Amino acid sequence: MEVKTLIEFFDVRPLENVLGVEIFRPEHVVYICPEGTPAHAKSQLKRYFDHRGINASLQFLYANTFNAKAILRAFRKTLTEHPDSVMDITGGTDALLFAAGFFGAETKIPVVTYSRTQNRFYSIHLADSAHGIPVDLVLSVEDCFLMAGGFMRKGRVDNSILNRYMDDIKPFFDVFLKYRTRWDKIVNYIQRISPAWEDGSFSLNVQGNYTVKGEHGSRLDAPEEALHALEEIRMISELQIVPEESVAFRFRDAQIRAWLRDVGSVLELYVYKACLDSGVFNDVRTSAVVDWSGGEKGKPVSNELDVMCTRGIMPVFISCKTCAIKTEALNELAILRDRFGGQMARAAIVTAEPAVIAARNRAAELNIRVIDLNDLKNGSHIEMIRRMIKRVGPEAEQH
Numbered sequence: 001m002e003v004k005t006l007i008e009f010f011d012v013r014p015l016e017n018v019l020g021v022e023i024f025r026p027e028h029v030v031y032i033c034p035e036g037t038p039a040h041a042k043s044q045l046k047r048y049f050d051h052r053g054i055n056a057s058l059q060f061l062y063a064n065t066f067n068a069k070a071i072l073r074a075f076r077k078t079l080t081e082h083p084d085s086v087m088d089i090t091g092g093t094d095a096l097l098f099a100a101g102f103f104g105a106e107t108k109i110p111v112v113t114y115s116r117t118q119n120r121f122y123s124i125h126l127a128d129s130a131h132g133i134p135v136d137l138v139l140s141v142e143d144c145f146l147m148a149g150g151f152m153r154k155g156r157v158d159n160s161i162l163n164r165y166m167d168d169i170k171p172f173f174d175v176f177l178k179y180r181t182r183w184d185k186i187v188n189y190i191q192r193i194s195p196a197w198e199d200g201s202f203s204l205n206v207q208g209n210y211t212v213k214g215e216h217g218s219r220l221d222a223p224e225e226a227l228h229a230l231e232e233i234r235m236i237s238e239l240q241i242v243p244e245e246s247v248a249f250r251f252r253d254a255q256i257r258a259w260l261r262d263v264g265s266v267l268e269l270y271v272y273k274a275c276l277d278s279g280v281f282n283d284v285r286t287s288a289v290v291d292w293s294g295g296e297k298g299k300p301v302s303n304e305l306d307v308m309c310t311r312g313i314m315p316v317f318i319s320c321k322t323c324a325i326k327t328e329a330l331n332e333l334a335i336l337r338d339r340f341g342g343q344m345a346r347a348a349i350v351t352a353e354p355a356v357i358a359a360r361n362r363a364a365e366l367n368i369r370v371i372d373l374n375d376l377k378n379g380s381h382i383e384m385i386r387r388m389i390k391r392v393g394p395e396a397e398q399h
Helices: 014-024 041-052 068-081 094-106 141-147 159-178 180-193 224-232 254-260 265-278 327-344 357-365 373-378 381-390 394-398
Strands: 005-009 028-034 057-063 085-088 111-115 120-125 151-153 205-209 211-213 219-221 236-242 246-251 283-291 302-311 314-321 346-351 369-371
Touching: 005 014, 005 068, 005 094, 014 041, 014 085, 014 111, 014 141, 014 327, 028 041, 028 068, 041 057, 041 141, 057 068, 068 085, 068 094, 085 094, 141 151, 141 283, 141 302, 141 327, 159 180, 159 224, 159 254, 159 265, 159 283, 180 205, 180 211, 180 219, 205 211, 224 236, 224 246, 246 254, 254 265, 265 283, 265 302, 265 314, 265 381, 314 327, 314 381, 327 346, 327 357, 346 381, 357 369, 369 381, 373 381
Parallel strands: 005 028, 005 085, 028 057, 085 111, 314 346, 346 369
Antiparallel strands: 111 120, 151 283, 205 246, 211 219, 236 246, 283 302, 302 314
16 A cells, blocks of 8 residues: 555554554654653654664644544644545544544545554555555564664673573573572672772683672682582683682683673573574564663663563563562563553563562563573473463453
8 A cells, every 4th residue: 555644643652653654654754742742752753764764754743632623633734734644543542543533534534553463454444455464574672772762772791792602501501500599699709809900901810719708798708619510611711729718710701701790691691592592583682771861861761671572563571580579670671561562562570589479460460471490490481481472362452
């Protein structure tokens, strides 16, 4: 279907603002926006469309969405200026949809909408050639950030080099499982004997005392068994332990050093690999950092997603916790999911502890899948991740 001008209803859910434009590729897009829509929303959408190679011109019309007459005036103005318009009613408020019904009844404007369950656009009114058009878009994690008005920033991990470490992740996780209850102390010890210098540089060669100062005035002895296990999987080498006196070894490289000095990295890497191994995602990222500045002045606000994936137009957000699940973590994950992907997005939280009933209940209320220690041990986590994108039908419509 050839569309010269597309009328869109601006929505707080980012996908609804771009999906029709992506599919129909109009020359001009008119967004009917509620009063109070941020002034920078237009520039953010323009940035996204430029990134995606879409050259449509954008026009924003503002209307009081609690006033049907005001909305109708915006519709009529658009149709007067662009008599070739097609209206997409996928997004927007109930008030906009109510007014669109009146407008469709008084005009011969074609109207389309998107079905999440069928993943297709359908004709609602006089748009027969658009009926049943499939949505076969493939979005990246960066696309999802831009769509929501954010920027992708460099995270703790350079994802472009992770293919070099795929064979290390499972052995690394096995070491973590063996020493899981002491992992924070093991990492703390490694941190203490491998500090960076004042200028931020560091050496891969490490030498330190057998006993070091821990947190809150505690004392940490060298985790001899764990260090030997890390040497066996070749994450460190040249290990020398003089009991009660000293420890020395060499990190394989700077990336291994970073992972061994961070408590949560091992679980994040394991989940990242599980998402790749599931074979269902188009893009998988770990340590994905989004900057929400959106072109606004002031102090940047950012969030880091432990693991984020995309399947077609569906973003999946995964939070990884080596500790027990807390309500605050679930709430934060739900907010990020809703802001990025709205009704299309999925979310899961992975914990290296057994999940208690209270945490499971709260996660269920927020429609967040829980993957816990038992799932990681028995290997069911990959299938659980795979099943996240297969939820369609009435449940998907209600989400």
